[in-house]
Amino acid sequence: MELYVNFEIPRELEEELGRHFRVVKGGDLSRVEAALVSKLTPEELAKMPRLRFIQVVTAGLDHLPWEHIPPHVAVAGNAGSNADAVVEFALGMLLAAFKRVFYYSEKMRRGDYGKDIPVPVLAGKKVAVLGLGEIGSRAARALAALGAEVWGFARTPRDGPWRFTDRLEEALRGAYAAVCALPLTKHTRGLVRYEHLALMREDAVFVNVGRAEVVDREGALRIVKERPRFVFASDVWWSRHDFSKDAEFFALPNVIATPWVAGGYGSEEVWRRMVEEAVRNLITWASGGRPRNVARREDYI
Amino acid sequence: MELYVNFEIPRELEEELGRHFRVVKGGDLSRVEAALVSKLTPEELAKMPRLRFIQVVTAGLDHLPWEHIPPHVAVAGNAGSNADAVVEFALGMLLAAFKRVFYYSEKMRRGDYGKDIPVPVLAGKKVAVLGLGEIGSRAARALAALGAEVWGFARTPRDGPWRFTDRLEEALRGAYAAVCALPLTKHTRGLVRYEHLALMREDAVFVNVGRAEVVDREGALRIVKERPRFVFASDVWWSRHDFSKDAEFFALPNVIATPWVAGGYGSEEVWRRMVEEAVRNLITWASGGRPRNVARREDYI
Incomplete structure (x- = not known):
């Protein structure tokens, strides 16, 4: 299964993802079924017709282009990670x-x-x-x-x-x-x-x-x-x-x-934990388990 | 027994003290056996030859004139009250x-x-x-x-x-x-x-x-x-x-x-609780009980 990742993640977490997915970072996204993202644009979404699951690394999901996310695509946030x-x-x-x-x-x-x-x-x-x-x-x-x-x-x-x-x-x-x-x-x-x-x-x-x-x-x-x-x-x-x-x-x-820093601004430790949690949740989904923090679409649209 | 009190205390606490002591606030202190104080001067101490117990309303005791307090006089602080x-x-x-x-x-x-x-x-x-x-x-x-x-x-x-x-x-x-x-x-x-x-x-x-x-x-x-x-x-x-x-x-x-305000500066609630605790400890002593927070004289002299 192809996974789209649109930000830098630590090498060992990328290796872990590699055991479950074929990771793509750009180019042809037509076979992508899952995405691990921090932000996501309508343009990126348009390139992924087979997308079924979006794992967001942040806790908040209000910044996503909800109008462009098809209703059958599940979206998971990362509440609790920071x-x-x-x-x-x-x-x-x-x-x-x-x-x-x-x-x-x-x-x-x-x-x-x-x-x-x-x-x-x-x-x-x-x-x-x-x-x-x-x-x-x-x-x-x-x-x-x-x-x-x-x-x-x-x-x-x-x-x-x-x-x-x-x-x-x-x-x-x-x-x-x-x-x-x-x-x-x-x-x-x-x-x-x-x-x-x-x-x-x-x-x-x-x-x-x-x-x-x-x-x-x-x-x-x-x-x-x-x-x-x-x-x-x-x-x-x-x-x-x-x-x-x-x-x-x-x-x-x-x-x-304060300038929007409460989530552990600049802290590698916090960021690492957030990515780890997101990767874990994504693998739960890929393994047929029940992912955490799946958003209610109707809360945003 | 005579009790010397050198600061203003709430009326009902003074009434409670009145059930255990004869409260004096100045004048002749020669028969005073206990004192309830916030600060205490060498001059005040010199007027109380029969003093046996000092109850201080503050937690810290470093401000007392230790050199002027006879060794047989017990001194209790008020740790914990604020x-x-x-x-x-x-x-x-x-x-x-x-x-x-x-x-x-x-x-x-x-x-x-x-x-x-x-x-x-x-x-x-x-x-x-x-x-x-x-x-x-x-x-x-x-x-x-x-x-x-x-x-x-x-x-x-x-x-x-x-x-x-x-x-x-x-x-x-x-x-x-x-x-x-x-x-x-x-x-x-x-x-x-x-x-x-x-x-x-x-x-x-x-x-x-x-x-x-x-x-x-x-x-x-x-x-x-x-x-x-x-x-x-x-x-x-x-x-x-x-x-x-x-x-x-x-x-x-x-x-x-900050200007020495952590102990609840200006808070009537905190001050009231401190005086209550001090009064309670003093009554414990007067009733033959074991008062709390009795200082070790050797920590100060």
Whole structure:
């Protein structure tokens, strides 16, 4: 069976794939039945009429050209492969913001040594976790272990050390902090709006390590401008990689911004693990097994 | 029995004390046998010839005038009463520094959107925790739960999800990060020197939420100047509250500084819990029980 791979993978993983597939990297793709990709263009898809399975190396699948993927082609993502990396990042953002470490360290840097705003305690406080996939559920467990009263929001109930709700309002009302780890689908696009953020406390911390588009941009901008003690900390931006388009956020003192690096940017270790997991899932499929993380097409189209 | 209290405590806690003691707040202290204090001066001590027990409301006891406390007077601290608050703060500092959140958010603030240094993963990495009291052991548990390989350093072995060592060199050698939560005693003053910090990785993160004086000031300054990727994040400073004397640290991009606020600065909730714990311990002593956190005099003199 022919497999199309459109990015560089470590030699030994390529050798492993070679035991199950004939790997092609370009040229004639007419006999390709499976693809291992990070991104995929409509042009590449058009060259693969026999394609039956797409294994994506990233966790998110929102960047695929879904309209061009025929309905009989199964698409598998790679959720969980870099969840550790993202959870650590989300907790760092949340705790440093909630404990006012960013606030005080920026003041100290400016030579202003005054203490003014209190440093609250997270233990016992309501914290919302939006999305209970690999990242959300691991973040929720870590926050519960620190003593927070965690509310988990998702479409489908999932058990864990949290109170489950499928109502966003219930998750955010009165919350001291929130972590957003929702995937971007047609159901979640623009889901978190001003009126939801406004249900949180005046000085709440909202952390986004999922996709920017899950949050309504104007709603986020309005809340940080209206509430100087509200902190919006995000690794993802609506402009995707052209960050200058979201510069009005970065100038605000109550915005903590990082340039889409939470997934282990530049970390060979994380990337290697992601490719390994993707290769393993692909081989499961090729061997007649049941691959993990197969997307629901109707979530995207 | 007469009890001397030298700071404001909530009314209902004072009423509780009133059921066990005759509370005095000044004037004639000659019949005082116990004291509940935050600080204590040699002058106050001189007025209390019948003093037998001092309950301090803070966890640290290094600020007491030990030379003026007679050897027969027992001194109890309040370790653990604000441990939650400090642990959350230490984790926020450590994770935000280790995941390069400070680095990238400062860059974004300046309009520099370039990605350069990688964002590493903590899971699987060696992290040292110095001091295994309430704060150290809780921080160590949280780090172990995130998958870090935790090395716990203390004088006396304590079991937990860490490798114990009583050798500082062993704890720090090759470590990616360290949290210092040692008490300041005559044994720990100046304990962590340049040669110890230099055993850590080039880009390691050292977090101090204990007492500044445990770390040698010149050693810390030398390491952050020599190693631009080393991060020194601290809530405590050698100048204590006159932060301007340590300003040369705050100007460095690889120093994260906060103004001694980790213990829940300004948080009524934390303060209330501290006073409650101190009152409970004092009543245990007055009722003939065994009070917690009794200091070893020889650690200070």
